[in-house]
Amino acid sequence: MNKNIIKVCSIAFAASFLASCSDSFLEEKKDNNNVNKEVYNDFTGAQLRVNSIYGECLPNPSSVSGWNNNCTGLASDIQAKATEEYCGMSGSSEQSFVNPLYELDALTGNVVPDYFTNEQKHLSNVWGRIRNINDVIAGLEGCTLSESQKNQLLGQAYFFRAWCYYQLVKWYGGVPIIKEVQETSPSSFTPRSSAKDCFSFIISDLDTSAKLLTDATTHGGWSGENWGRVTSGTALALKGRVMVLWASPMFNRANDQQRWKDAYEAIKESLPVLNACGYDLYTGTNDVNASAFATIFGQTKNCEDVFVTLFNTEDPMQSGEAGDKGKNNYWENNIRPANTNNRTGGMEPSAMIVDMFPMADGKLPSSASTYNKLEKSSFEYDRNYPFMNRDPRFYRTFAFPGVRWAYNGDASQGGVNNNPQDGANYALWNYVWYTNQDDAGNVESGEAYGADNLLKNKKGLYVRKRTSDYDLGSSLYVYNSGYSRGAFARSASPFIEIRYAEVLLNYAEAACGAGHMDVAVEQLQKIRSRVGYTAENNYGLPANLASDQATCMSAVLLERQIELAYEGKRFDDMRRWMLYDGGATKVAGAPDTWTLTGWGGNTCQWLGFTPLNGQRRERMEFRVADKYGVGGTTYESDPLIKAGVSRCQPIDLRKPLATQQEQLKTWYQENLVRKDNKGDGRDSYHQDLTISYRAKYYFLGFSLGAMNRNDARLKQTIGWSDNRGGTGTFDPLAETSK
Numbered sequence: 001m002n003k004n005i006i007k008v009c010s011i012a013f014a015a016s017f018l019a020s021c022s023d024s025f026l027e028e029k030k031d032n033n034n035v036n037k038e039v040y041n042d043f044t045g046a047q048l049r050v051n052s053i054y055g056e057c058l059p060n061p062s063s064v065s066g067w068n069n070n071c072t073g074l075a076s077d078i079q080a081k082a083t084e085e086y087c088g089m090s091g092s093s094e095q096s097f098v099n100p101l102y103e104l105d106a107l108t109g110n111v112v113p114d115y116f117t118n119e120q121k122h123l124s125n126v127w128g129r130i131r132n133i134n135d136v137i138a139g140l141e142g143c144t145l146s147e148s149q150k151n152q153l154l155g156q157a158y159f160f161r162a163w164c165y166y167q168l169v170k171w172y173g174g175v176p177i178i179k180e181v182q183e184t185s186p187s188s189f190t191p192r193s194s195a196k197d198c199f200s201f202i203i204s205d206l207d208t209s210a211k212l213l214t215d216a217t218t219h220g221g222w223s224g225e226n227w228g229r230v231t232s233g234t235a236l237a238l239k240g241r242v243m244v245l246w247a248s249p250m251f252n253r254a255n256d257q258q259r260w261k262d263a264y265e266a267i268k269e270s271l272p273v274l275n276a277c278g279y280d281l282y283t284g285t286n287d288v289n290a291s292a293f294a295t296i297f298g299q300t301k302n303c304e305d306v307f308v309t310l311f312n313t314e315d316p317m318q319s320g321e322a323g324d325k326g327k328n329n330y331w332e333n334n335i336r337p338a339n340t341n342n343r344t345g346g347m348e349p350s351a352m353i354v355d356m357f358p359m360a361d362g363k364l365p366s367s368a369s370t371y372n373k374l375e376k377s378s379f380e381y382d383r384n385y386p387f388m389n390r391d392p393r394f395y396r397t398f399a400f401p402g403v404r405w406a407y408n409g410d411a412s413q414g415g416v417n418n419n420p421q422d423g424a425n426y427a428l429w430n431y432v433w434y435t436n437q438d439d440a441g442n443v444e445s446g447e448a449y450g451a452d453n454l455l456k457n458k459k460g461l462y463v464r465k466r467t468s469d470y471d472l473g474s475s476l477y478v479y480n481s482g483y484s485r486g487a488f489a490r491s492a493s494p495f496i497e498i499r500y501a502e503v504l505l506n507y508a509e510a511a512c513g514a515g516h517m518d519v520a521v522e523q524l525q526k527i528r529s530r531v532g533y534t535a536e537n538n539y540g541l542p543a544n545l546a547s548d549q550a551t552c553m554s555a556v557l558l559e560r561q562i563e564l565a566y567e568g569k570r571f572d573d574m575r576r577w578m579l580y581d582g583g584a585t586k587v588a589g590a591p592d593t594w595t596l597t598g599w600g601g602n603t604c605q606w607l608g609f610t611p612l613n614g615q616r617r618e619r620m621e622f623r624v625a626d627k628y629g630v631g632g633t634t635y636e637s638d639p640l641i642k643a644g645v646s647r648c649q650p651i652d653l654r655k656p657l658a659t660q661q662e663q664l665k666t667w668y669q670e671n672l673v674r675k676d677n678k679g680d681g682r683d684s685y686h687q688d689l690t691i692s693y694r695a696k697y698y699f700l701g702f703s704l705g706a707m708n709r710n711d712a713r714l715k716q717t718i719g720w721s722d723n724r725g726g727t728g729t730f731d732p733l734a735e736t737s738k
């Protein structure tokens with residue numbers, strides 16, 4: 001391509017979204033925002049412009065949520081930390097959606113997250129992304145490419161414009177709708193549109209995307225190096241998610257049935273298109289202990305990958321072009337224990353989600369204090385042995401002392417000889433001991449040391465979800481125990497933003513909301529059958545789901561929580577359904593139309609769900625039994641080693657669990673004690689703090705920085721202060737903008 005066609009900016013973007021893309025594609029991953037319109041008359045140049053959109057917009061599982069990234073499940077993400085999945089409240093200098101001591105504010109103190117503008121720099125701004133997409137759309141619509149070439153590129157651009165607006169609307173309700181590149185001038189101003197108009201705009205863009213991509217993608221989807229690009233099915237899957245959001249209580253306070261019916265029909269009609277694009281529920285072969293479910297996350301080109309970010313194993317720390325090629329997924333590096341030389345030490349789930357996960361019969365433990373309309377399990381749940389008789393997905397979601405978690409590598413290569421050496425036979429033994437007995441009984445003490453050289457860098461339990469599991473034939477990483485970013489940092493595992501299972505769950509939710517509970521139940525059965533549930537026990541589902549709408553919806557939301565755990569979806573679900581307070585709390589200055597009149601005026605009561613507000617999340621660990629005394633601070637001072645205790649065989653998920661579980665339980669009984677430690681914060685008097693998600697957080701206001709960077713005519717959201725000494729007047733629930 002003639003170099004004078006494109007004026008390449010000095011900023012290099014990682015726009016290579018394909019794990020298996022060609023070297024030439026990887027070498028061209030530059031930002032080409034500043035272009036001459038003639039570039040669109042050349043397919044390669046036009047595709048480079050579209051590729052730049054991918055680089056700016058694809059979800060990044062290695063980063064926390066922000067203006068440019070949605071939540072992907074990281075333990076450090078403030079959205080994930082506002083759910084049952086993790087525990088811990090940020091301090092006064094950090095943002096938190098659930099800390100009762102520090103309220104998020106638009107002006108001072110704990111400033112509300114800015115998902116609206118972020119920075120004044122054009123390329124570091126959500127509106128810069130949208131401007132770039134609008135420029136691409138305009139350039140493609142006026143170019144001389146063939147109709148088929150033009151359509152496949154335009155379809156991708158329309159999808160990402162809708163994606164960007166979806167990310168804004170789910171936070172702010174109504175935002176300015178900008179369809180064309182605007183000239184930068186003081187007089188240029190676009191007011192906030194109503195949420196209704198924004199949803200219509202997003203849906204229109206997704207319909208346009210699906211139509212334009214039909215010829216290119218509905219004959220099996222993209223192939224070769226283009227696999228991973230969005231398709232007609234991707235557009236319709238996002239449309240389904242968007243329409244379910246519009247029908248949910250957060251936006252639909254009166255439970256307008258037409259919204260549910262529209263969502264139901266749209267998703268129903270989309271399923272054949274998704275199938276034509278090559279998407280389906282992945283079931284695998286010879287499933288053992290939810291192995292098919294686990295395989296999805298460590299495999300490329302899986303049929304469940306509806307909207308996916310792909311990666312490669314190139315080293316981004318190399319200089320020059322070699323480093324520019326690197327695009328790694330750090331998830332594996334984030335979840336693996338420290339004694340595998342991952343550098344981060346793993347991510348720790350809360351005891352709350354571990355204890356409430358379903359049992360082997362598909363029903364909640366009898367001790368679960370939420371989803372109270374659903375049947376409880378016939379299996380006894382003993383919290384001292386949380387691995388006993390659980391839903392098969394439990395073992396693919398969490399790791400605990402005494403479970404095999406193999407990988408392709410040798411942690412001793414990094415010069416730390418006490419680390420378990422044989423990755424192919426790695427088992428996690430993360431029990432702990434204390435150096436004095438007082439700490440062993442103190443819930444606030446962190447003075448525990450972990451076995452197998454974990455020492456201070458240990459977790460009570462680990463998040464295992466989305467691992468690249470060696471025992472499933474997956475090792476999409478270049479293991480290097482001495483690599484400065486961590487042994488697993490160079491990973492090519494994909495991140496799946498929309499799975500086909502989510503499409504079915506969206507369908508189930510819309511069907512239930514529209515009164516088609518029988519259809520909702522069918523989708524739950526499909527998802528549960530993949531992990532081993534059968535018709536013999538009704539797939540572990542209550543018998544009354546097809547006749548009781550509230551119980552059915554409760555079952556759908558539970559299935560979402562379990563199936564999509566640690567995929568970055570739970571916070572959005574909790575906001576949509578107002579599960580912090582049931583929607584019963586009033587927002588200062590809000591009109592009567594904000595009052596929840598559908599669902600009996602309280603979603604939590606209607607669902608039988610215990611509001612998260614007022615609860616605490618704790619951590620759990622397994623310490624050595626008192627009879628072994630205390631230990632020291634070194635690997636050799638493990639009290640069990642000193643006592644000559646032999647370990648039982650770790651649970652191997654390639655084999656049936658029944659006997660293995662009993663053996664591990666016996667070993668726990670003899671050697672370990674469960675200890676619950678402080679998870680969420682305590683005040684200066686050591687009194688427990690409980691979760692407090694303010695009602696005004698359902699619709700965020702603009703931060704002071706965002707208001708200062710925008711026209712004074714841009715209205716603040718109701719419930720939030722503006723930068724002129726007043727209060728917000730924009731109503732996200734109004735039918736029209738004023």
